[in-house]
Every structure is written in C-alpha cells, then in structure tokens.
Amino acid sequence: MNPFIEIITQPDNIAIVIMIFMVSFFMVWAFQQAFHNDRLLAAGLPVDGENDKFVDTFKPLVRIELIIALVVMVGLTIWSIAVDAPLEEIANPTLTPNPAKAPWYFLGLQELLVYFDPWLAGVVLPSLIVVGLIAIPYIDINPKGNGYYTFAERKWSIIIFSFGFFVLWLLLIVIGVFFRGPGWLWYWPWQEWDHARVVFEPFRDLSSVVGIDSRSLAGFILGAVVTGAYMIGGMVWPYMYWKKNNPEFLTQLGMVRYITTVFLFITMMSIPIKMVLRLVFLIKYVWITPWFSI
Amino acid sequence: MKSLPEITNQVKKNLIWKSIFRRDYRNTVRDRAQAVFGNVFLHLHPVQVRESAVKLRFTWGMGGITFFAYLLLIITGVVLMFYYHPSIDQAYTDIKDLEFQVPFGVILRNLHRWGAHFMVIVVMIHMFRVFMTGSYKAPRQFNWGVGVILLVLTFLLSFTGYLTPWDQLGFWAITVGTNMGAATPLLGYQGPFSEFLHITPFNDVRFALLGGALVGGNALLRSYIWHCIAIPLVATILMFVHFWRVRKDGGISKPQK
Ligand code: HEM
Numbered sequence: 001m002n003p004f005i006e007i008i009t010q011p012d013n014i015a016i017v018i019m020i021f022m023v024s025f026f027m028v029w030a031f032q033q034a035f036h037n038d039r040l041l042a043a044g045l046p047v048d049g050e051n052d053k054f055v056d057t058f059k060p061l062v063r064i065e066l067i068i069a070l071v072v073m074v075g076l077t078i079w080s081i082a083v084d085a086p087l088e089e090i091a092n093p094t095l096t097p098n099p100a101k102a103p104w105y106f107l108g109l110q111e112l113l114v115y116f117d118p119w120l121a122g123v124v125l126p127s128l129i130v131v132g133l134i135a136i137p138y139i140d141i142n143p144k145g146n147g148y149y150t151f152a153e154r155k156w157s158i159i160i161f162s163f164g165f166f167v168l169w170l171l172l173i174v175i176g177v178f179f180r181g182p183g184w185l186w187y188w189p190w191q192e193w194d195h196a197r198v199v200f201e202p203f204r205d206l207s208s209v210v211g212i213d214s215r216s217l218a219g220f221i222l223g224a225v226v227t228g229a230y231m232i233g234g235m236v237w238p239y240m241y242w243k244k245n246n247p248e249f250l251t252q253l254g255m256v257r258y259i260t261t262v263f264l265f266i267t268m269m270s271i272p273i274k275m276v277l278r279l280v281f282l283i284k285y286v287w288i289t290p291w292f293s294i
Numbered sequence: 295m296k297s298l299p300e301i302t303n304q305v306k307k308n309l310i311w312k313s314i315f316r317r318d319y320r321n322t323v324r325d326r327a328q329a330v331f332g333n334v335f336l337h338l339h340p341v342q343v344r345e346s347a348v349k350l351r352f353t354w355g356m357g358g359i360t361f362f363a364y365l366l367l368i369i370t371g372v373v374l375m376f377y378y379h380p381s382i383d384q385a386y387t388d389i390k391d392l393e394f395q396v397p398f399g400v401i402l403r404n405l406h407r408w409g410a411h412f413m414v415i416v417v418m419i420h421m422f423r424v425f426m427t428g429s430y431k432a433p434r435q436f437n438w439g440v441g442v443i444l445l446v447l448t449f450l451l452s453f454t455g456y457l458t459p460w461d462q463l464g465f466w467a468i469t470v471g472t473n474m475g476a477a478t479p480l481l482g483y484q485g486p487f488s489e490f491l492h493i494t495p496f497n498d499v500r501f502a503l504l505g506g507a508l509v510g511g512n513a514l515l516r517s518y519i520w521h522c523i524a525i526p527l528v529a530t531i532l533m534f535v536h537f538w539r540v541r542k543d544g545g546i547s548k549p550q551k
Contacts, residue, residue: 047551055347081401122473148549165425
C-alpha cells in the first residue's frame, strides 16, 4: 500500500484525520460568521443574535439535543463497527519502540522536546499554557466582541490565540503524528521509515557562533546576557511602545496585567524563536548553566 | 377493539403511569414549562432559551456534544470494568477476551476508544468556539477557568486510560509521559535544582505518579484508579459547576455591545 494511505488509515490516526476535518470546518465557520458580523457592524446594523427572541426549551431545544445525540451516537457506532481499536503486543519493558510516541494530543508537547529540554517542554511550558488559558479573561480588557463572532473588534486577541491554537498546538500535533519517525527524525508520509538512519547536523550553541566556548565563563555570561535581554527587552519594549502611542491603554491595563500579558506572550514567542534558531541557524542552546540549559 | 387514543387514555389513567409522570401534558405554556422544571435532567435548562440556542450556528452544540461523549464514555467504561482486572497478569488477556470471548466486546471497546478520541477533539473545538464568540468575557471569566480545568482533566482521563490495556502502545506512551515528571524543576530527579532537595528516582514526582521507579503493577493500579474513579469524580463535579455557572452567568452569552 502507498505509505501515505497506510499512515493516515492506521486506526488511531483516523482520529487525527477526523480532527483535521472537524477543526478546519469549524474554523471556516467561525471566521465566516466573524466576517459576516464585521460587515454588519461596519454598516451599523445589529449582529447575528442581537435581536433574538425567546423560544420554549420544551420541545425545540430538547428536540435538537436529541437529534444531535442521535447523530453523534450513529457516527460513533459506524466508526466503531468500521474500525477496530488496535491492541499491540503485551507490554515489554525491554523492547523500546522507536519512536516511542506520547498520546496524540500530547505530541505537540513532545515535539517541543526537539527545541527545549524536558523541564521546559514537559513541565514549565505546559503549566504556563494552562495558567495562560485561565488568565485570558482577566488580561483581555477589550469589552467588545462579547457574545458574538467578530474579527475586526478583537483582531489581536484572535490572532494570538489562533496562532497558539492552530500552529503551536494543532499543527505540532499533526507533525508529531504524521511526520516523525525513528529517532524523532522528519519523515514525509510517503517515505519509508529507516531505523538505521542517523542525521548528523553540526549543532552549536549561540556563543560558539561568535567563537566563545558556551561552557566557559564568558559563554555563560554571554548566554545570560542574551536570555536576559530577550526577557527584559521583551518586557520593556511594548511598554515604551504603548507609552508613546497609546498611553491610555497602558493605564487601563495596569501593571499586574501588563506584566502577566507580556510575560506570557514572550514565553509563547520563545517557541517559534527557538525553532528558527535551531532549524535555520543550527543553534541548540542559547544559554548553558551548570543547572539547566535554554 | 379499542382505538389507539382510547388505549392511550386508559394507559394515562393507570396508577403506575400517573405515579411516574405526575401530570398530563397538554402543550400549554404552563405544561411546557412544567416539562422542563419538573424533570431532574431537563431542568439543567431554563424554561425558555434564546433562539440562537436552537440554531446551532452560535454554539455548534459543542459543549453539549462534549457532555454527551462523556456520558457515553461513562456507560461503556462501567461495562468494560466488569471484564477487567487492573493487574499486569490479567489486564492484557482481559482485553484479548473482549476481542474473542465477550459478546459485543469488540464494539464495546471500540466505542470507548473512539469516543475518547472524539471527546478530546470536541472539547478543543468547544474551547475554540467560546474563544471566538468572546464568551469568556465578563461575567463568564470564572466559567472559562472551570472549562480550562475540564480540558486538562479530559486529557488526563484519556492519558490514564492509555495504560490500562497493558500493551506496548500504552506502556511506552506512559513511560514517555511520566518521564516528563522526572524533569520537574526541584521535584524531579532529573530536573534543575533537584539536587538541593536530595531528590532521587525513588522520591520524586515520577515515583509518586508511578508508585515505583518504573512503569509496573503499581503504575497500572494507580492509573486505573485515576482513570475510573478519581478523575471522573472531580470532572463530574466540575461539569455540574460549569453548567450551573452557564445558567447563573445569564445563560448562553448574547451580544453585549
Ligand atoms: C468536559 C468538558 C466540557 C463540557 C462538558 C462543557 C460543557 C458546556 C456546555 C454544555 C455549555 C453550554 C453551551 C455550549 O454548548 O457551548 C458550555 C458553555 C461554556 N463553556 Fe464549556 N464545557 C467543557 C469544557 C470547556 C472548556 C475547555 C472551556 C474553555 C476553556 C469551556 C468554557 C465554557 C464557557 C465560557 C461557556 C459559556 C459559553 C457561553 O455562555 O456562550 N468549557 N460548556
């Protein structure tokens, strides 16, 4: 069989294919409604649902819930008749599969292991994702776009969230499922997995780019300066920018919210930055300390 | 021969019928309302809802679909528990038995497995919907937070279920996953600064998760109990908090400008 067909029809991967279709469908539907409402807003008209009337719960709502429940049940039943859940060989601690993959919804995090050490990729970043998600309602002080689809009224929050959700979460999952083979190396879905393949890429650390040993004191200091400059610069620069261009927004936001927002944002952006550093510039670590490396 | 309406009428006068349904339904405003708040399940809903609640376009029914998937998983999960022993000697063969011995065992297991994948997918889409309609904004900030915890619990429910068949897939997925625990700063033996707390493989986070230094019988028992009892308990309670708050925050959000 064509390896591509083979990989997407593996029983557990069918879920990912279904996810890709469902997510794409609802993404289009959401943005389509958002742009629709944006046009209404621009024309000064009420948005969808603004002049909603009330209807009885019994039966219109109960009926539609029943229909949805039936459709879902039928769909899952067909899926369960058509595809059998796999059962692999009995667990064997002495036989490590290569690659050993986490469950699919954690593959985005496993993918981060390429770019960050485990304490960051597996512990700190996931915790910050949860904290960051919970923080969203408290740091998004834009009162508009409450209770209806819109893009124009909350561009930045939607762009940032969508980047996190579609690229950093879902795309990385898809990569982990379909494009990662033995040794966590990149394989196109139509490529045969080769267990003997080794890829030698001459990774270096940031300071060695300028000829300083990253494990020397000078390298340590350089790394600290670069990391610190990113964090501190990332915290200060937006402040200066808003102070100059939109001081009112800054006052409304307040210090605590400002620090939280910007900290979460630069942490999130450190992920694509480290990806570029590694993939384009072959840089592994920015800063090496005796206790941890970043 | 009696006609159908006559039979219906007679049934409705029957003492048993009356004891269950308490009153007749006549499709009046009062009876439609009574149908909702007189029923323990339906009274999750208000008596009347805004049109967009029945139009799908706004919520896509995604929260409801997530809840439905959860109920399906509880039902199939409870039935699976009748056939399963959480011990490394029996777990794997129990699953094999489902395949070859238990009537409808295969479809039971499939429903549970695909239902779990499905729930993870739809809960993420539900979160996306809530974000896109800005429904986390005041007064719903807290309920968004409850939702995020539910999202994490959904992942953990699925994750803990992975190990239960005791096959290679689950074993190594859990090994990879819990190895992350070993990397926890301060509290994992491979994590930064853990040497200051004298953390070893035998007293760190990973040890606590697995009940040992390796994935073994204790880990299987632990994940089973997290999967079947501990997490569902918390998730169920939080779901009711979630639904309660949807009501108390004014129902499904409507445009506020
Ligand atoms: C097990 C998981 C969950 C279940 C069963 C669930 C269920 C529901 C249901 C039935 C509703 C009613 C409206 C609708 O169907 O959209 C709802 C609304 C809501 N959910 Fe969830 N939910 C879950 C997870 C989440 C998550 C992950 C979030 C966000 C991070 C979230 C945030 C909200 C908010 C803010 C509302 C109110 C929306 C509005 O008023 O428009 N929920 N949820």
